[in-house]
Amino acid sequence: MTTKRETSDELEILELESFLPYRLYRLADAVSREFSRIYKDRHGLTRPEWRTLAGLGQHGSMTATALGEQSAMHKTKVSRAVAELERRRWLTRTPDEKDRRIEHLTLTRAGLAAYREMVPLAMEFEQELLAKLSAGERTAITNGLLALKKALGKD
Amino acid sequence: MTTKRETSDELEILELESFLPYRLYRLADAVSREFSRIYKDRHGLTRPEWRTLAGLGQHGSMTATALGEQSAMHKTKVSRAVAELERRRWLTRTPDEKDRRIEHLTLTRAGLAAYREMVPLAMEFEQELLAKLSAGERTAITNGLLALKKALGKD
DNA sequence: CCACACTGGTTTCATTTGTAACCATTGAAA
DNA sequence: TTTCAATGGTTACAAATGAAACCAGTGTGG
Numbered sequence: 384m385t386t387k388r389e390t391s392d393e394l395e396i397l398e399l400e401s402f403l404p405y406r407l408y409r410l411a412d413a414v415s416r417e418f419s420r421i422y423k424d425r426h427g428l429t430r431p432e433w434r435t436l437a438g439l440g441q442h443g444s445m446t447a448t449a450l451g452e453q454s455a456m457h458k459t460k461v462s463r464a465v466a467e468l469e470r471r472r473w474l475t476r477t478p479d480e481k482d483r484r485i486e487h488l489t490l491t492r493a494g495l496a497a498y499r500e501m502v503p504l505a506m507e508f509e510q511e512l513l514a515k516l517s518a519g520e521r522t523a524i525t526n527g528l529l530a531l532k533k534a535l536g537k538d
Numbered sequence: 539m540t541t542k543r544e545t546s547d548e549l550e551i552l553e554l555e556s557f558l559p560y561r562l563y564r565l566a567d568a569v570s571r572e573f574s575r576i577y578k579d580r581h582g583l584t585r586p587e588w589r590t591l592a593g594l595g596q597h598g599s600m601t602a603t604a605l606g607e608q609s610a611m612h613k614t615k616v617s618r619a620v621a622e623l624e625r626r627r628w629l630t631r632t633p634d635e636k637d638r639r640i641e642h643l644t645l646t647r648a649g650l651a652a653y654r655e656m657v658p659l660a661m662e663f664e665q666e667l668l669a670k671l672s673a674g675e676r677t678a679i680t681n682g683l684l685a686l687k688k689a690l691g692k693d
Numbered sequence: 694c695c696a697c698a699c700t701g702g703t704t705t706c707a708t709t710t711g712t713a714a715c716c717a718t719t720g721a722a723a
Numbered sequence: 724t725t726t727c728a729a730t731g732g733t734t735a736c737a738a739a740t741g742a743a744a745c746c747a748g749t750g751t752g753g
Contacts, residue, residue, distance in 0.1 A: 397657045399592050399609060403664050404566075404573045406683050409610050411559075411566035413690055418559045429739075437554050448701060454554060455564050457741065462703055484701045484748050502552045509558050515689035524682030528561050531679055534670035535568055584709080603731060612711070617733055639718050639731040 407531075414512070421504050426497060431456055431464035433501075436490070439474060440498035444489045446479075473497060569667070576659050581652060586611055586619035588656075591645070594629060595653035599644045601634075628652060 399405050415430070422428040428436065434454040438445060445453070451461045465488060468474045473494030479485035490498060513521055554560050570585070577583040583591070589609040593600060600608070606616045620643060623629045628649030634640035645653060668676055 395654070395657045395661070396596055397592055397660050399589070399596055402660065403667065403679075404569045405589075405609075406687075407562075407566040408570045410683055410687055410690070411562040412610070414559045414686075415563045417690070431739090434554070434560075437552060441551055441554055446701080454560075455567070458702070459704085459741070460739090463739090466703090482701085482749070486702080499550070502550045505552050505557065506550070512558065512686075512689055516685050520682060520685035523678040524558075524686055527675060527679030527682040528565055530671050530675035531569075531667075532561075532565055534667060535565070535572070586709095601731080613732070614711070614734085615709090618709090621733090637719070637731085641732080 418508055421508060422501060431460040432467055435464040435468055436498055439488055439490045444487050446485050446487060468494065573663055576663060577656060586615040587622055590619040590623055591649065591653055594643060594645045599642050601640050601642060623649065
């Protein structure tokens with residue numbers, strides 16, 4: 384992954400292009416940026432807002448903390464995204480009966496409609512991307528990412 | 539990569555956890571965050587600053603535009619990172635003789651020293667990460683990322 | 694019952710980022 | 724040569740982010 388130009392303690396050069404953290408980041412950034420156009424153009428959503436929508440659409444009803452865990456967002460991001468979606472009337476908060484600190488978040492009809500509209504677009508985006516890969520490459524990416532995730536211990 | 543719950547136009551659910559852009563981003567973010575500790579703890583560098591250092595260390599002397607291209611950074615990021623490294627006296631600007639818009643950036647002795655110190659740490663980080671993978675997984679990641687990059691057309 | 698640590702969530706503030714406007718310089722066209 | 728589009732780079736402003744302080748509300752130990 385990385386090339387040593389010298390063996391001893393002479394100057395060692397790091398080839399950024401093949402440095403894993405960099406490669407990974409650059410690619411993720413490019414893909415994410417590309418994909419973001421879909422929800423940004425369509426509804427002016429930010430990434431945290433899109434993730435919130437996606438999380439709620441997928442799970443039906445979640446607390447803010449659960450959302451943060453599922454989509455790896457800082458609580459402040461969640462808080463702000465939720466506030467914005469609420470402002471749009473895409474979700475509602477229902478206070479928990481037993482624990483009044485907790486709010487259960489649910490998509491409204493409008494929120495659900497937006498979700499239903501986004502899902503096929505998201506899938507299509509992914510399909511188009513994957514379609515450019517061979518079957519072998521697809522499994523390579525899938526397995527590679529999975530393995531790396533495990534290696535990171537952030538399971 | 540993605541699961542359809544329904545075949546017809548009923549509600550389709552997007553499984554965020556297996557959605558490629560999300561998986562990619564999450565992983566890159568985690569790795570990058572982890573790695574950033576190295577240059578942040580050690581020298582209080584930001585990511586753009588680190589990349590600038592890495593670029594110059596690798597290539598010896600570059601213009602700001604070249605830096606931006608190599609490390610996929612917006613010109614404003616480059617500009618600010620360069621300004622900061624200059625403030626630290628880690629690099630110097632030399633105006634181009636022929637084209638006075640251009641400045642050639644070069645690491646000073648101090649900058650080079652910092653670079654030399656960082657490189658082994660970076661390599662070690664990568665090695666430790668890769669060491670947790672099997673040989674097959676390593677090639678899977680490498681090839682997968684490469685293929686995806688090509689698919690994106692951002693070569 | 695009452696401290697007191699903890700948790701869910703929001704807000705405040707400082708930093709980082711992106712967009713667009715900008716300045717200076719260049720190069721080609723009129 | 725003057726003009727004008729394009730380029731290298733910086734700056735100004737607005738938006739997104741993260742850290743830490745904060746405000747309930749909970750639940751445990753005395």
